[in-house]
Amino acid sequence: MIREGNEEMKNSENSSDRGTRTLARRRLNLLKSTWFFLLAVLVGLSIFTNLMNPRFLTTSNLMNILDQIAVLGIVSAGMTLLIISGEIDISVGANIGLSSCVMAMMIRSGQNVFLAIMVGIGLAVLNSTLVGATSILFKAPSFITSLAFISVFTGTALAITRGAFQTIYGQFETIGVKRFWGILPLSFLISIIAYVVVHILLSYTKLGRRTYAIGSNPSAAHLSGISVNKAKLTNFMLSGACVGVAAMVLLSRIGAAQPSTGQGLELRAIGAVVIGGSPLMGGKGKIIGTVLGVLLMGVISNVLNMLRVNPYFQQVTFGALILGALAVSVLSMYKKRGYVRKTKDVKKGGN
Amino acid sequence: MEHNDELVLMKDITKVYGSQEVLKRVSFDLRRGEVHCLVGENGAGKSTLIKILSGAVTPEDGEIFINGQQASDLTPRSAMSLGISTVYQDAELVDSLTVADNVFLGDERLFRFPPIVNSRLQVSEARRIIDTLQMKLPADVFVEELSAAQKQELQIVKALYRNADIIIMDEPTSSLGQEETRALMKIVRSLKERGMGVIYISHHLEEIFEIGDRVTILKDGQHMGTHSISEVDMDLVIRKMVGRKASSFFSRKPVEIGETQVEIDGLTQTNVIEDVSFSVRAGEIFGIGGLVGSGRSELVNLIFGAEKPDRGTVYINGRRVKPKSPRRAIRAGMGLVTEDRKRLGILVGRDIVENMAVVHNEVFKGPLIDGKEEDRLTNKMVNELSIVASREDQTLEELSGGNQQKVIIGRWLLDDATLYIFDEPTKGVDIGAKEQIYDLLVELAERGKSIIMISSDMPELISMSDRIGIMREGHMVEIVEAKGIEEEELLRSFIGIDDSGGK
Numbered sequence: 001m002i003r004e005g006n007e008e009m010k011n012s013e014n015s016s017d018r019g020t021r022t023l024a025r026r027r028l029n030l031l032k033s034t035w036f037f038l039l040a041v042l043v044g045l046s047i048f049t050n051l052m053n054p055r056f057l058t059t060s061n062l063m064n065i066l067d068q069i070a071v072l073g074i075v076s077a078g079m080t081l082l083i084i085s086g087e088i089d090i091s092v093g094a095n096i097g098l099s100s101c102v103m104a105m106m107i108r109s110g111q112n113v114f115l116a117i118m119v120g121i122g123l124a125v126l127n128s129t130l131v132g133a134t135s136i137l138f139k140a141p142s143f144i145t146s147l148a149f150i151s152v153f154t155g156t157a158l159a160i161t162r163g164a165f166q167t168i169y170g171q172f173e174t175i176g177v178k179r180f181w182g183i184l185p186l187s188f189l190i191s192i193i194a195y196v197v198v199h200i201l202l203s204y205t206k207l208g209r210r211t212y213a214i215g216s217n218p219s220a221a222h223l224s225g226i227s228v229n230k231a232k233l234t235n236f237m238l239s240g241a242c243v244g245v246a247a248m249v250l251l252s253r254i255g256a257a258q259p260s261t262g263q264g265l266e267l268r269a270i271g272a273v274v275i276g277g278s279p280l281m282g283g284k285g286k287i288i289g290t291v292l293g294v295l296l297m298g299v300i301s302n303v304l305n306m307l308r309v310n311p312y313f314q315q316v317t318f319g320a321l322i323l324g325a326l327a328v329s330v331l332s333m334y335k336k337r338g339y340v341r342k343t344k345d346v347k348k349g350g351n
Numbered sequence: 352m353e354h355n356d357e358l359v360l361m362k363d364i365t366k367v368y369g370s371q372e373v374l375k376r377v378s379f380d381l382r383r384g385e386v387h388c389l390v391g392e393n394g395a396g397k398s399t400l401i402k403i404l405s406g407a408v409t410p411e412d413g414e415i416f417i418n419g420q421q422a423s424d425l426t427p428r429s430a431m432s433l434g435i436s437t438v439y440q441d442a443e444l445v446d447s448l449t450v451a452d453n454v455f456l457g458d459e460r461l462f463r464f465p466p467i468v469n470s471r472l473q474v475s476e477a478r479r480i481i482d483t484l485q486m487k488l489p490a491d492v493f494v495e496e497l498s499a500a501q502k503q504e505l506q507i508v509k510a511l512y513r514n515a516d517i518i519i520m521d522e523p524t525s526s527l528g529q530e531e532t533r534a535l536m537k538i539v540r541s542l543k544e545r546g547m548g549v550i551y552i553s554h555h556l557e558e559i560f561e562i563g564d565r566v567t568i569l570k571d572g573q574h575m576g577t578h579s580i581s582e583v584d585m586d587l588v589i590r591k592m593v594g595r596k597a598s599s600f601f602s603r604k605p606v607e608i609g610e611t612q613v614e615i616d617g618l619t620q621t622n623v624i625e626d627v628s629f630s631v632r633a634g635e636i637f638g639i640g641g642l643v644g645s646g647r648s649e650l651v652n653l654i655f656g657a658e659k660p661d662r663g664t665v666y667i668n669g670r671r672v673k674p675k676s677p678r679r680a681i682r683a684g685m686g687l688v689t690e691d692r693k694r695l696g697i698l699v700g701r702d703i704v705e706n707m708a709v710v711h712n713e714v715f716k717g718p719l720i721d722g723k724e725e726d727r728l729t730n731k732m733v734n735e736l737s738i739v740a741s742r743e744d745q746t747l748e749e750l751s752g753g754n755q756q757k758v759i760i761g762r763w764l765l766d767d768a769t770l771y772i773f774d775e776p777t778k779g780v781d782i783g784a785k786e787q788i789y790d791l792l793v794e795l796a797e798r799g800k801s802i803i804m805i806s807s808d809m810p811e812l813i814s815m816s817d818r819i820g821i822m823r824e825g826h827m828v829e830i831v832e833a834k835g836i837e838e839e840e841l842l843r844s845f846i847g848i849d850d851s852g853g854k
Contacts, residue, residue, distance in 0.1 A: 020734045025726075026702065026744035206718050213709055216698040223657055223687060223695055224762070225678040225714040283700050 034277035034328070038292040042299060049303045056306050059183060066188040069298030071246045071253075073191035073291070076269040077198045078242030080290045081235045082142075083273050084202070086215040086282025089131050089236065091146040092243050092269060094153035096262030099124040100247040101157045104166035104257040113172045120251075121244030127153060128240025129233065136229045142236075157259035167256040176253030187249045194242055199287040201238070211235060215282025271318060272297055275325035297321070356383040357419065358517050358548040359404065364413035366399055366572075373399050374410070377574045379567055381517065381548040386539060388551045388559040388580075391569035391592055397552050400569070401519050404550075405437045406430035417517075436510035437519040438503060446495040450505055451477035453494055454512050480508050484538055498644070500531035507538060518542060519550045522779075524558060528642040528807060529842055536562050554781075555808075556585050568592055592782070603789065603814055606796040609633035613770045613801045615654060618663030623649050627663075627827045629820055631770065631801040636792060638816025638833060639805045642845050645822040647805045648690055651772045654803070655687040656680040667769050681714045686763030690774040690805070692752075696759045702744045704729045706758050711765040732761035737787065753784030760791065771795055772803045777811065789815060809841065823847050 049056045075092055082089055103120035107113055131149050135142040178186040202208035210231040213221040222228050246265075251257050270280075276293035278285025300321065304314050359381040366374040374396045381387050389397045402408040404415070406425035415422045417433045425433075444453050451473040452459075460472045477490040486504045494502065503523055510518055520539070524532045539562050542549055553559055559566055560580060568575040568591045575591045613631040618624060624646050631637045639647050652658045654665055656674035665672045665683075672683040680687075689695040698706050708725045726743065733740060736757040740750055747755055756776070763771060773792070777785045792815060796802055806812040812819060816833040821844045829844055 020730075022730050023703070023733060023740060024742040026704070026742070204720050204722075206712055206716065206720065209705065209709065209712055209720060212701055212705065213698050216701050217694075219695050220698055221709075223655075223677050223689060224709045225676075225681045226709075227676070227678060283698070 035286075035289055035292055037328075038275070038277075038289070038296060042292070042296055045299060045303060049306055053306045056303070061302070061306075063179070063183050063185060063188075065298045065302045067185040067253075068301070069294050070185065070187035070191040071250045072265065072268055072272065072297065073188075073294045074194045074242050074246040074249065075265055076272040076290050076294050077191070077194040077287065078239030079269045079273050080198055080276075080278060080285060080287055081201070081211060082239050083270070083278050083280060084215050084282055084285045085211045085232060085235050086218070087132070087135070087142045087232060087235065088270065088280065089128060089142060089146045089239060090266045090270070091127070091131055091149040091153055092239070093262040093265040093267075094150040094157075095124055095127045095240070095243045096247045096250065096265060097257075097259050098127065098153040098157040099244055100251045100257035100261050101161050101166055101259060103247065103251055104168050105160065107168045107171055108166060117172075117248050120247055121241060124244030124247060125237050125240035128236045128243060132233050132236030136232060154259055161259060163259065165256055165258050168251070170255055172252055173255065174252070175249055176251075176255075187253065190245065190249060194245065195287050195291055198238075202287060207231065207234060212283060215284070217283070267322075268297060268318065271322040271325070274322060293325075357381075358383055358417070359550075360414075360416040361400070361404065362414045362416075364400065364403060364410045364415075366396075366403065366408065367411045372572055374403075374572045375574075376413070377569065377572070379574075379577075381550060383516075383548055384543055384546045385564040386543055386549045386551050386562050388553070388563040388566040389569065390553070390556065390559060390566060390588060391575075395569040395592070396572040397569055398521065399572075401437070401521060401550060401552065404430065404517075405435055405519060431513070431515075433517075434513075434515045435517045435519065436513060436515035437521065438506045438510065438523055439521065444494045444502060444505060447493065449474070449491055449493055450488060450497070450508075451490045453505060454480070454490075454509050477508065477512075480511055484508065484511070484541055486534075486538060498531070500527045500535065503527070503535065504538065507542070511542075516547045517550070518547060519552075521552045522554065523551075524553060524555060528644070529809075529845065530642055532558065556588060559588075560585060604793050604797075606634045606793060608635050608817065609799060612668060612799075613803075614666040616664050616666065618650070618653050618660050618665070620649070620653055620658060620660050623658075623825055624653055624660070625825045629827060629830060631803060633799040633801060634796045635817045636796055636802040636804055636815055638812045638819040639803060639822060640809075640812050640819050640841060640845060641822035645845070646825040647822050648774055649825075650822065650827075651687065651774055651803060651805060654680070655685055655772060657687070678714065681710060681768075684767075684769035685772065686710075686768040686770070687772045688756075688760050688763060688774060688776055690778060692755060692759060692779070697747045697755055699748060700746055702746055703733075703738075703740055703750075703758060704743050706747045707732060707761050708765065710762050715766050728765050732758075732764065735764075736761055736791070751781075753780035756780050756788070757784065760788070768800065770801045770803065772805075774805045775807060776804065777806075777808065813841065821845060 046057065055061060075096070079089065079092065099120040102123055103116045106116035106119060127149070131142060131146045134140070134145040138145070174186070175190070176187055180186065202211065210221065210226050213224065213226055214228045214231055218228050247262070250261065254261070272293035273285070273290050274280065274293070275296060276285070276289025276291070278289060297318065300317060301314060304317060357380060359379070361377070361379040363376040363378060364374050365372065365376055377396065377400060379400060389400065391397050399408060403410050404425070406427040406429060409424070415425065417435070422429070422433060445456065448456070451470070454477045455473050459468045460476065461467065462469050474490045481488045481490060484507070486508070488501055488504050488508065494505065497505065507518070523535060527535060536558065539549055539551070551559065551563065563580045565577055565579050566583065566588060567577040568588060570592060609632055611630045612633045615630065616628050618627045627650055629637070639650065641647050649658065653660045654674060656676045656679055660674060665674050667683050667685070670683070672680065674680055677687070698709065704725050707729045711728065712720060712725070729743065732738070738754050738757045738761070740754060747758060750758065760776070776788050776792070780788065792802060792804065804815060806815070813833050813836060819831050819833050819836070819841070820827050821829045821831065821841070823845065828847070
């Protein structure tokens, strides 16, 4: 780290005698990144579990994991956008509950399945937009407005279903159950599409730049011509779309919906994003981290099953995992701070 | 003998970062009742030296004596208990507590029973300290209501309360106006009279000659000499700092001034800015001067649409611009380099390219990012503005203040604008970068741009501007030709002495 500071000093000495300089390209230092660490944990965990229970590393088990994490992955992809922009939506679980109930009820009443799905996704987008819009309108943190909307969504779902289980009797199973070549789950492919879309948005579009900018420094973003509120709202809509798609996959897999469907998913999604190295303060993060975070959650859940751990302890484990991820991110922040202070010493003695 | 009035003695201090020696056997001492100034360009090692003294940084070699006692392994805590107190630029105060509460923070005055905080006693004791320093600091208001200058005063009060006898001031006047600076000087003098030692770091050499007793000059981590102030003049100090002459500081190429390009007409935001009108011609640098709080930054924020005006219009090339949002202003051909770089300028944690290209990508491009163009433009600016950086993915806060500022300025140069607004363009940047920024302003003027520049630095304001608009309490009270105007004359209009005694 210190070495970098010196490179700079050298550069400053040389800059006068060299004509034009080109900055070294951006590069990803994989070895130093959180992602490498996550990957190592994943591999280590897998090897360990396989020693304990050789059924772990079988194609069918691995494909099961991918199937199980698809819904979480889709929701987390949208959540990544929100968290990078410095926002959060803890009503995504309730949103899934409401929109999947609406889808299921429409299908039960004999409506066209495609129409039902479209209405459900549209509703999810609308719900998410409401969370964002109220946050902007009332200048309240989205944490608070989404907290309020959990009740609104769950309550609405309870009211329209009267609390009853909405079974769709195997209609539109394809999305949740279909496996290509008999192994690769379609739901997993859908989650990959969600990741790729978010990755493209973040890395190659204006919206992505806006998202990072407003997460990093909203005032500076505003003064640079970015309309902060529009960008925020767009991210909420995109996250809503992810929630809608996740609701569809979930409904198809389970074949039924109820108001409590999706409960607890918000915490696991936020957890996956944070474990993946996007701090809740916003302005930083990449989708690859979220992918690994989701994968880690899925693997751990599976491992605990394989090792026959009491299912109630799984919840405890997830909580501990999120705390661990927070600890890692806080530690790296302190390290970073120390680093920044040191380089300041080298370069700007006057300030 | 000598040790009696020697508060601090630092001997042959060496500090190494990696292979870089940032301090090379530097010695420094501080006596009772003196103001010892520390000067040098950014990167000369001033901050490192005082960080060593305040225990934040450990030196590789050298000895430190405090009050004649050798102090090894200083930590921020032990330094504080040895009577060393630092007044920081960004005050570390609790905004939601009162001035008195802040003074006694962690050491509250309690009632005997029940043991709750005795606010009244705290306020009266705090007031006593404040009075001995002849400050105008209310003891019972919340810190969030204080000005930057008052916050600094509060830090001094805190230091005094803790019986510190060594006070370190690092650029204490960088966010203060003329009047407040003067008040601070008075306080420093009274600290001196109390027999305390003050280490004073400032870019403003006039201040050093006003209050300093001795001056130590650092250059690239080397001790260039310690002199009694009466032995040296500003020219010599500057030469030792940078190795160039003072005369090269403020000479500016004249630029041919063209037609009126920008017109501000009756801009008003009730109770903040009242009915301000002026015009800027092509190639003209229009300076805006005034005391802190006179509405200078507020005015340019209105022009740029960062704040919404109640009345008034801006015309650029005769076209009416309704300043509704920065986005509109940028599209209409404006650019604003803000004063508060950290809060309003840099995208923290994002790299140089993203910081540089943010306006270009946002306002002048389609929905997709052109990575290659971005890289090309960034490298172009890095060369044009001689920005010192090594990699594209360095985050902006890894660069020095001057280089951060250049990146922020570069942001606005990627696309041609008609009006460039600079709010304190050289705040917190070293002399070398300062000159480059001046050259850049002149170059922009040569290219027929209109420039509005706010500056608290009098020589800068006078020597860079063609005309100067003087702000006082939200009004633009006067527009004067910069040529030949005296500093004193200008200051008088800032304060408003000519108008029946000011307020």
